Each structure stands twice: as structure tokens, then as C-alpha cells.
Amino acid sequence: MAGGLAGTPRSGITAQLSAGFVIAGRAGGFSAKERARVVRATVRSYRARVIWDLLPDAERGALEKQIRRLLERYAKTLQPDRRFLLEQYRIVDMARKVVGVGSVGTRCWIALLLGRDGEDPLFLQAKEADESVLAPFFDRALVTFAELYADQNERDHQALVDAVRTGRVTAAAA
Structure with missing residues (x-):
């Protein structure tokens, strides 16, 4: 399912939103294929209308580059075996994340990375530290x-x- 989200127009995926629709779909008796279709459509719509529309294109591009550099620097801090594992993934999407009560006012991003295929997702969170x-x-x-x-x-x-x-x-x- 993650592979189907990676190619959608504009960046930004909300994992919590996606998981919420999967849980609701399961409870409603929807098949895995139907749930995947609903999640893809919902996330595409959400992305296009909410997440990146808040930023002009120039700011969005600069922010994406900054997040990518941040994750590259993070990878350098990992032990060799973990760094090797992370290097098998590529960033395909990212979005700003709403954080909990204790972190109000801090910036937080979540990045979707894919490994060998669309069925091998990895989510990483980058959070501003005060x-x-x-x-x-x-x-x-x-x-x-x-x-x-x-x-x-x-x-x-x-x-x-x-x-x-x-x-x-x-x-x-x-």
C-alpha cells in the first residue's frame, strides 16, 4: 500500500490519518483492496488540499532539502549495521506532523521511506529539540x-x- 502512496502528486503523508481509515475499514468489513483504495484516495486528497498548500513552492522545496539533509546527518550517527540498513531505503514522501501536548509549538516531520519495494515502508520522525x-x-x-x-x-x-x-x-x- 505504501508504494501506491509514494507516487501521488505533492508530498506529505499523514500516517495517523491512513491508519485511522484502515482501522475503520476493517471494522466496517472492507476488504484489504478496498481499504487500500480508500486510504490512497484520502491521503492524496489530504495532501493536495492541506499539507503543502500552506507553503509556497520555493519554501516547500527548501524544506524538503533540509529534511533530507537532516536524515543524511542522522544516518552518519548510526552504528554501521543500522546505517547499512537505512541506506537500503529512499525517501519518497514527508509531511509535517501534529505533535502531542508536551511538544506543542515544536516542529515535527515524518518521512516515508521505501526499501526494496512498496511493501517495505519505513517511517522516520524528525522532531525539533529545545x-x-x-x-x-x-x-x-x-x-x-x-x-x-x-x-x-x-x-x-x-x-x-x-x-x-x-x-x-x-x-x-x-
């Missing part, structure tokens, strides 16, 4: 940790010295 909500507390926590760690090191060293002095542990000069 500073952690814990960042204001990090410096204080790091200082506290460093102090506690140093204290523990001093206690451990003293316990070792005491153990050597009392003969519980033997020590030899190097």
Missing part, C-alpha cells in the same frame, strides 16, 4: 553531584588507608 526543561537545574545538580562524589572518594581512600594500616589489606609498592 533546551531541556531540566537545564536550569543541571548546573546546581552537577555541583551537588561533584561534591558528593568527591566526599565519597575521600571516604573510600581513607577506608583503604585504614584497612592497610590495620593489616586487613596488604599493599605493596609498585
Whole structure:
């Protein structure tokens, strides 16, 4: 089914929308072929009217290039076996994704990649990262940790010295 979506005009696929129609189709007793037809038609219509119409062609093209570069940079961070696997896929579509309550205001994209054929889809999500909500507390926590760690090191060293002095542990000069 994913292969049939890849060639549709304009970019942008909403996985949640597609899955919703598949689930509804199953519940309604539609065959796999009927569900595939409904999903393709719905997604094509949605793409053409909603997702990319919000951006002028020049911005859309620039954004697609940016997302592609982002995924290429991501691939370089993967372990060799995973990078090899990802390299077997090609980006065929992407869309902006609406994110959950905790991420309101952040940009999020989902990319459809296809492997050996249209029956081998892979979805990757790229999400904008802001500073952690814990960042204001990090410096204080790091200082506290460093102090506690140093204290523990001093206690451990003293316990070792005491153990050597009392003969519980033997020590030899190097």
C-alpha cells in the first residue's frame, strides 16, 4: 500500500490519518483492496488540499532539502549495521506532523521511506529539540553531584588507608 502512496502528486503523508481509515475499514468489513483504495484516495486528497498548500513552492522545496539533509546527518550517527540498513531505503514522501501536548509549538516531520519495494515502508520522525526543561537545574545538580562524589572518594581512600594500616589489606609498592 505504501508504494501506491509514494507516487501521488505533492508530498506529505499523514500516517495517523491512513491508519485511522484502515482501522475503520476493517471494522466496517472492507476488504484489504478496498481499504487500500480508500486510504490512497484520502491521503492524496489530504495532501493536495492541506499539507503543502500552506507553503509556497520555493519554501516547500527548501524544506524538503533540509529534511533530507537532516536524515543524511542522522544516518552518519548510526552504528554501521543500522546505517547499512537505512541506506537500503529512499525517501519518497514527508509531511509535517501534529505533535502531542508536551511538544506543542515544536516542529515535527515524518518521512516515508521505501526499501526494496512498496511493501517495505519505513517511517522516520524528525522532531525539533529545545533546551531541556531540566537545564536550569543541571548546573546546581552537577555541583551537588561533584561534591558528593568527591566526599565519597575521600571516604573510600581513607577506608583503604585504614584497612592497610590495620593489616586487613596488604599493599605493596609498585
